[in-house]
Amino acid sequence: MIIAILISIHLLADFLFQTSAYSERKRQALSTSFLHSFIYFIIFVAILAPIFEIKKIILFSLIISTSHFFINVIKNKLEKIFPQRRLQFLFFSFNQLLHFIAIVGFYYILNIENFTSQLYIVLKDCEYFKTFILYITVFSIILDPASVLIRKLFISISPKTYPKAYSEELKAGNIIGKLERTIIAILLLNNQFGLIGFVLTAKSIARFKQMENKNFAEKYLIGTLTSFLIVLITILILKGLL
Structure with a gap:
């Protein structure tokens, strides 16, 4: 602990x-x-x-x-x-x-x-203290550190830089990613596995039109799967340790 x-x-x-x-x-x-x-x-x-x-x-x-x-x-x-x-x-x-x-x-x-x-x-x-440490540790990993990790991943695989006008969309995507990981983490920590599909579906519906762009679809899939994987691995490891 x-x-x-x-x-x-x-x-x-x-x-x-x-x-x-x-x-x-x-x-x-x-x-x-x-x-x-x-x-x-x-x-x-x-x-x-x-x-x-x-x-x-x-x-x-x-x-x-x-x-x-x-x-x-x-x-x-x-x-x-x-x-x-x-x-x-x-x-x-x-x-x-x-x-x-x-x-x-x-x-x-x-x-x-x-x-x-x-x-x-x-x-x-105290069981409540263990739960508190578990939640704090999970969220300290899946929020800002996970966002930076995913951004670095996209920078590494992207062959070009983006104009400043694109920064607002990136900020929105960053907020959406944090909300997505927060909701999924809460669901996983409370063993509500079935509801995770609804979160990912809602996110996909919001981006439905953009999915016609192959480049966007590939990056969307990489970002979503990486985001979900970070939350899943974090919780599995910490639950095992704590």
Whole structure:
């Protein structure tokens, strides 16, 4: 459960607490990356302080935020050296994988589980607390991180860039994708599997006319299946762990 909490905090700090514009500036200026890592450190300490020994969690947060800074710097350097669009999905995936490895690795190295507070000992056996952590972890993955992952996937497979006028449609698609994943996640978490078909059908009806365009239909199918797969795998893994 503690690893799920740590992963959730990482995703919230890395996605929810920074805008796309700030993320872009982070690629250009080292100082912006440093500020992001400092905010990342503060978020970890603030959330974990009530359930861990404060000295241990400050040390853990400092190590994690430092590794976070260097991993991001290396990724930004690689993106400048290899600016090809097809590599963006790979860089993003590998970057997040390294963050996860660092978090899990230092969790075991520092033996964090043995430094929990009395509050956590009481909460961990509470079924409502487990459900809360499950929902928080699921939604921390399927909202902004999933949106960025799918966008990077489309950038990698698309041979061309799109004009600014197309950005409004992309924003609408992003919101629809988040709503779709949210509804599907709630249905899966409550074992309402039969209703998922209605969600996908409603989405398809809204795009029915555009399906005549082969290029759009292929991208629609890739986006929808990837979106659904992210939710399904996330819930299956987390239900097994928690």
